[in-house]
Amino acid sequence: MSHKKTLQIVQGALIAALAYVGFQFLRIDIPVGTERTAIHLGNTFVVIGALLLGGWGGFAGAMGLTLADLTSGYVTSAPKTFLLKMIIGLIATYVSRRVFHIEKEPGIKAQTKIALIAAIASLGCNVILDPLVGYFYKTYIFGIPQDLSATLAKIGSVTTLVNTIASSIFVFVIWPALYSALGKTGKLPWQEVKTE
Numbered sequence: 001m002s003h004k005k006t007l008q009i010v011q012g013a014l015i016a017a018l019a020y021v022g023f024q025f026l027r028i029d030i031p032v033g034t035e036r037t038a039i040h041l042g043n044t045f046v047v048i049g050a051l052l053l054g055g056w057g058g059f060a061g062a063m064g065l066t067l068a069d070l071t072s073g074y075v076t077s078a079p080k081t082f083l084l085k086m087i088i089g090l091i092a093t094y095v096s097r098r099v100f101h102i103e104k105e106p107g108i109k110a111q112t113k114i115a116l117i118a119a120i121a122s123l124g125c126n127v128i129l130d131p132l133v134g135y136f137y138k139t140y141i142f143g144i145p146q147d148l149s150a151t152l153a154k155i156g157s158v159t160t161l162v163n164t165i166a167s168s169i170f171v172f173v174i175w176p177a178l179y180s181a182l183g184k185t186g187k188l189p190w191q192e193v194k195t196e
Contacts, residue, residue: 008053008189012060015049019064019085024072030159037159042068043126043167044174046085047119050092051102051175052182053189058089080137084130091122103190108176115175116168123164131157 023042030037042065049057062085069078096102096118105111131153138149182188 007187008056011053011189012049012056015045015053015057015060016064016067019043019045019049019061020068023065023068029073030155036073037156038074039159039162039166041163041167041170043085043088043123043163044170046088047092047115047122047167047171048174048178050089050122051096051115051118051171052178054093054097055090058086058093061089062086076142080133084126084133087129088122088126091125092118095121103188108180111179112172112176115179116172119168119171120164123167127157127160127164130160 019042022045023038023040026042027038027040030039042061045064046058046061049059049061051057053060062082065085066078066082069075069081074081096114100114100117102111102114102118105114134156135149135153138144138152139146144152179188183191
């Protein structure tokens with residue numbers, strides 16, 4: 001296995017672990033009757049993963065959050081989490097790589113701007129999709145009455161909005177430092193990997 005491929009696998013595993021920690025340990029649970037929702041920082045690392053590794057990084061972040069669901073009280077949300085976090089990763093990848101070509105922008109200001117736009121675009125879509133998918137998921141998979149599913153979706157939209165704002169701020173803070181540190185060591189995925 002090449003050095004570059006090994007590095008990508010390790011980076012993906014790190015993104016998954018950070019997303020897991022961002023949900024599992026940096027979370028505030030909000031009980032809503034027999035259901036619950038949460039404010040957490042896991043989405044931050046889905047976006048960071050997508051900025052760093054493209055679709056592979058988004059997938060790694062989605063896997064980390066899915067594992068967090070499976071090892072906490074959110075087991076029934078795991079399939080929905082995987083789908084929605086993959087969408088976040090794909091949108092962040094598309095915006096950062098296809099629209100703004102993040103790999104061609106060397107300046108820290110340009111990098112920070114692209115990261116913030118990608119975070120807002122991908123997490124902003126999640127503000128719409130999470131309650132919508134959640135409504136159908138609860139109604140048609142779990143048989144929860146439509147009125148209750150609608151109420152839970154409204155509550156979920158508020159926590160999703162809070163998560164979006166918090167995660168966007170953390171992307172804005174973390175990405176410039178990460179980009180700078182990796183850039184200086186030549187470890188950005190789009191840089192030429194030097195083997196010794």
